[in-house]
Amino acid sequence: MSAETTAANTVSERKAAALAAFKDLARDPGVPKPDPILVVDGVVRRFGGLTAVEVDHVEIQRGSITALIGPNGAGKTTFFNQLTGFDTADAGKWTFNGNNMSGVPAHRVARAGMVRTFQLTKALSRLTVMENMRLGAQHQRGENFWRALVPGSWRAQEDAITEQAEDLLARFKLDAKREDFAGSLSGGQRKLLEMARALMVKPELVMLDEPMAGVNPALTQSLLGHVKDLRDQGMTVLFVEHDMDMVRDISDWVIVMAQGAIIAEGPPDTIMSDSRVIDAYLGAHHDAPLSDSELQEQLHQAEAALEAEIEEETQK
Amino acid sequence: MDWITIISTTVKSAIGVETVLYALAAIGINIHFGYTGLLNFGQAAFMGVAGYGLAVTVTVLNLPFWIGIAVGLIAAVLLALLLGAPTLRLRADYLAIVTIAAAEIVRLVFRSVKFKEVFGGSDGQRGFSDGFYALNPFPEGEYGIGWFTFSHRLLWIMLVGWVLVAISCGIVYLLMRSPWGRVLKAIREDEDAVRSLGKNVFSYKMQSLILGGVIGSLGGFVYGLAYASVQPDVFGTETTFFAYTIVILGGAARVLGPVVGSMIFWVLLVLVNGVLSEAVQAGYIPFMTSIQVGPVRYILVGLGLILLLIFRPQGIFGDKREIAFDVR
Amino acid sequence: MRRAVIAFTAFLGGLIFLLAVPAQAAAPDQGLRGTLKLQGQPVNGVKIVVTTEGGQPVKEVTSNAQGAWEVPVDKPGKYKVTLDVKTLPPNAVIRGGNAVRTPTVFSGNVSTVLFALQPKGAAGQPTAEEGGETSPFLDQAAQLTFEGLNLGLIIALAALGLSLIYGTTGLTNFAHGELVTMGALLAYMFNVGFGLHLIPAAVIAVIAGGALGYLQDRLFWGQLRRRGTGTIAMMIISIGVALFLRYVFLILFGGQNESFAQYTAQPGIEIGPISAAPKNFVAMGIELAVLVIVGVALLRTRTGKAARAVADNPALAASSGINVDRVIRIIWTTGGAIAALAGIMLGLSQNLKYTMGQDILLLIFAGVTLGGLGTAFGALVGSLVVGLFIQVSTLWVPPELKSVGALAVLIIVLLFRPQGILGRRERIG
Ligand SMILES: Nc1ncnc2c1ncn2[C@@H]1O[C@H](COP(=O)(O)OP(=O)(O)OP(=O)(O)O)[C@@H](O)[C@H]1O
Numbered sequence A: 001m002s003a004e005t006t007a008a009n010t011v012s013e014r015k016a017a018a019l020a021a022f023k024d025l026a027r028d029p030g031v032p033k034p035d036p037i038l039v040v041d042g043v044v045r046r047f048g049g050l051t052a053v054e055v056d057h058v059e060i061q062r063g064s065i066t067a068l069i070g071p072n073g074a075g076k077t078t079f080f081n082q083l084t085g086f087d088t089a090d091a092g093k094w095t096f097n098g099n100n101m102s103g104v105p106a107h108r109v110a111r112a113g114m115v116r117t118f119q120l121t122k123a124l125s126r127l128t129v130m131e132n133m134r135l136g137a138q139h140q141r142g143e144n145f146w147r148a149l150v151p152g153s154w155r156a157q158e159d160a161i162t163e164q165a166e167d168l169l170a171r172f173k174l175d176a177k178r179e180d181f182a183g184s185l186s187g188g189q190r191k192l193l194e195m196a197r198a199l200m201v202k203p204e205l206v207m208l209d210e211p212m213a214g215v216n217p218a219l220t221q222s223l224l225g226h227v228k229d230l231r232d233q234g235m236t237v238l239f240v241e242h243d244m245d246m247v248r249d250i251s252d253w254v255i256v257m258a259q260g261a262i263i264a265e266g267p268p269d270t271i272m273s274d275s276r277v278i279d280a281y282l283g284a285h286h287d288a289p290l291s292d293s294e295l296q297e298q299l300h301q302a303e304a305a306l307e308a309e310i311e312e313e314t315q316k
Numbered sequence B: 001m002d003w004i005t006i007i008s009t010t011v012k013s014a015i016g017v018e019t020v021l022y023a024l025a026a027i028g029i030n031i032h033f034g035y036t037g038l039l040n041f042g043q044a045a046f047m048g049v050a051g052y053g054l055a056v057t058v059t060v061l062n063l064p065f066w067i068g069i070a071v072g073l074i075a076a077v078l079l080a081l082l083l084g085a086p087t088l089r090l091r092a093d094y095l096a097i098v099t100i101a102a103a104e105i106v107r108l109v110f111r112s113v114k115f116k117e118v119f120g121g122s123d124g125q126r127g128f129s130d131g132f133y134a135l136n137p138f139p140e141g142e143y144g145i146g147w148f149t150f151s152h153r154l155l156w157i158m159l160v161g162w163v164l165v166a167i168s169c170g171i172v173y174l175l176m177r178s179p180w181g182r183v184l185k186a187i188r189e190d191e192d193a194v195r196s197l198g199k200n201v202f203s204y205k206m207q208s209l210i211l212g213g214v215i216g217s218l219g220g221f222v223y224g225l226a227y228a229s230v231q232p233d234v235f236g237t238e239t240t241f242f243a244y245t246i247v248i249l250g251g252a253a254r255v256l257g258p259v260v261g262s263m264i265f266w267v268l269l270v271l272v273n274g275v276l277s278e279a280v281q282a283g284y285i286p287f288m289t290s291i292q293v294g295p296v297r298y299i300l301v302g303l304g305l306i307l308l309l310i311f312r313p314q315g316i317f318g319d320k321r322e323i324a325f326d327v328r
Numbered sequence C: 001m002r003r004a005v006i007a008f009t010a011f012l013g014g015l016i017f018l019l020a021v022p023a024q025a026a027a028p029d030q031g032l033r034g035t036l037k038l039q040g041q042p043v044n045g046v047k048i049v050v051t052t053e054g055g056q057p058v059k060e061v062t063s064n065a066q067g068a069w070e071v072p073v074d075k076p077g078k079y080k081v082t083l084d085v086k087t088l089p090p091n092a093v094i095r096g097g098n099a100v101r102t103p104t105v106f107s108g109n110v111s112t113v114l115f116a117l118q119p120k121g122a123a124g125q126p127t128a129e130e131g132g133e134t135s136p137f138l139d140q141a142a143q144l145t146f147e148g149l150n151l152g153l154i155i156a157l158a159a160l161g162l163s164l165i166y167g168t169t170g171l172t173n174f175a176h177g178e179l180v181t182m183g184a185l186l187a188y189m190f191n192v193g194f195g196l197h198l199i200p201a202a203v204i205a206v207i208a209g210g211a212l213g214y215l216q217d218r219l220f221w222g223q224l225r226r227r228g229t230g231t232i233a234m235m236i237i238s239i240g241v242a243l244f245l246r247y248v249f250l251i252l253f254g255g256q257n258e259s260f261a262q263y264t265a266q267p268g269i270e271i272g273p274i275s276a277a278p279k280n281f282v283a284m285g286i287e288l289a290v291l292v293i294v295g296v297a298l299l300r301t302r303t304g305k306a307a308r309a310v311a312d313n314p315a316l317a318a319s320s321g322i323n324v325d326r327v328i329r330i331i332w333t334t335g336g337a338i339a340a341l342a343g344i345m346l347g348l349s350q351n352l353k354y355t356m357g358q359d360i361l362l363l364i365f366a367g368v369t370l371g372g373l374g375t376a377f378g379a380l381v382g383s384l385v386v387g388l389f390i391q392v393s394t395l396w397v398p399p400e401l402k403s404v405g406a407l408a409v410l411i412i413v414l415l416f417r418p419q420g421i422l423g424r425r426e427r428i429g
């Protein structure tokens, strides 16, 4: 009983601490935070003529839940890709925990404690749920070629990893599925699995790209709970989300992106009344079903690209 | 028709030299393709550099047999590094094209007049296997019962070959149940996901390429030693494609798949070849000549590959749910 | 990692130098052998008759696909080796004219018998080695550039179809080379078999090639797509198709080299530093015209635009009302027809053979990959680069190794531009 109370106390402390940190901050894009875990400067990514990302400066507060919102095609996923080393930025620098992370390959970024999930879920279909989870653990002795040949050298560690994975699976209500192929899970379950797997890395900063997309409302509630849990365990969360109710529910701070740039920042309850944000969203179908609007967006882009290409060809 | 010959050659082919060397090549491809999802279409080059490494070391440099084996193995590792460095960051189909191109480069260099002094041109090299047969524990003679007999030379190379197959399968078994193997299988599924979990995907792909290449190169040694010669055209792309057929026949990503596949593959080919050529000679098939029997085996392999992938992509004994590559 | 690779490369280079020290090879038994080549290409199906010095027959053999032949003999001594000139390809003659050699075989040795072949009326196509001594470097470079363009255009014809098919269906078609062979062999069948003049025969073959392309998609690949067959599985299936067709061709056509009934040994004409048979100029004109027509069609016609839209994003194209299946079928038909044309042009400038498509397939892939997989115009650029590189590189490398250079360039380009020259990178996440 008393243990629970202490836990509840720390929880509220963490949330309170996070909120306190944001209390007196200005609403300007790129506003400095008291204790940033991630500091980004001048990141630019262009695809041909399109500037997908052009972020001057942004900081992510340690121990908080920060939401990154913006209309479709704003460049959120591309921004994630740059930060986590999955794509090479044309320009820019960023530091994680004070260490330079620009130009660092993706696997090193993850090892440094900055782990992401993907908008289009990447479950490893023909591995079981448990194998998916085990894969996330770091510093595995058995992942070395020579030691892998001697089962005795990695068995004990594997058991410890399995135990850890079982805990997480239970928390994410996937324990009944542990021996199923990940490919047989439902879309929402895959989202859960991907999140749980990312946590196996024991990251300091979790970057979730639309963790709730395609998850049913009942499950969403429990996912929201998980995300809050992460902060309460001392992790920092940066997540992309389109549903403003959810953003309001869990985030401590909101960053708004449009056309590649950060256009506003602020607390969740007031951000949507910011005029810059309204402008950015005006005309964007941000509350239409995702798949439809995305398709629309892609259609426009494909058309534009095709026209540009034709123009280019005819000019030759 | 001479059924005894047909049956005896067929039965012998189940454990014969071809079966062994293709099993080794296929075990390598199984590591690449079945477990890691790497489309290496240059396996023949791994066999080639190993066979030639041995041949050239012994005949041209007059060094002992063991050094030849070492040179062949080193050459296979180097080839993996050279092939892997530019291609392992590319998409699967680029990798396929680049590896097939690299294998062709290797073959063309082996058969070129320019390097005839070293590689022997299109005739290849011979006379490098004495060191191996000097180690033969079997006294001269024929071993076996009835028609199921092998010469002491054949028995020796088959023994060594099957021991190599057993060791390779053992290694694959151990590795694929370990966390190392788990990373490979995960890379096959989605390498970006693996990267996001802090694994150095490039390094694992390279390790896979080297391991599979080295095991495949053992097949090159077995070829060179069994036939006491190497020729460039033995190591052409069709050899690689045969090995792929074998992997799929036996079931990709199954430890014993390549071995079983190789046995079935060669039994079928030898049987068909034997029956056809006997039938043609006996005049049962008037519209075919004996020269036309050779191409038939390739036609069958082609047809077999098509039908397998369409109707049983999981291989003869495989389980549809566990099929290792994306058929859908 | 990269540094380690460079170090290993250097090490390997050193190793090759070490190995290049010539030494005597010991061969266990004795015999005679040789390799027949015409302009660096192996010549197979040529009959070689070996008798003893006294005229006792020993053995008759024919050269294999690599142009090689070999006759083991029981005893050392002098032998008579006769090349049956009637079995040579129609455009080849023995240099010096003498078809008989009398080599001596020593115990335990295989002696090599040389028959040097050269093209009939060689003036039309000087080989790189021969031209090297007589003409100045620049003239030769111009000549090779011309030949490279010729080859590049042929590769481009085949590559365009391959690339469009890849772009629209995701199929890396290893059987595309067999479409090339098929076109050439069909033209040969109508031309030599049925006695038609080459021009109508070629027209029929191109139409037939288109029809076969259509049928292949309609009856085979289209069905597989409908079943949802994955791209890697389809790639391996195409390897099966290639093996199957190639050896069916071997059975039907035989393993020898052939040439068309017309335009084989044309006397060359000279334009500036370039000398070539008139057929080459005409062929290049046709190739260029076809490429331009297809290119313009891709840019301007509804179907062409639809094709590129499908290549860009099939699901999206389908949802925006494009009939994807129809577009793909048109592409297969066009691809089959221009691949057949490529085969005919290849047969015209070189020889007809059942492996001609396989031999050029890697160059087609090199062209397509260089340009960027799936981009139609990239395939054109890439193919021209490959063709030019192959021919021009013979200024420095032996002709037998010219493909090596092109393939090596492919690998090197991919090192620096993994998406090819005109390709785009894929999105992640
Ligand atoms: N690999 C690529 N090649 C070309 N353009 C790209 C690529 N990746 C992204 N883009 C473009 O960059 C822009 C930003 O895309 P991004 O996926 O980052 O948007 P997003 O904010 O994540 O949108 P959503 O909310 O719909 O997921 C879009 O216009 C997109 O078309």
Ligand SMILES: [Mg+2]
Pocket (backbone or CB within 6 Å): A076, A077, A078, A119
């Ligand atoms: Mg996104």
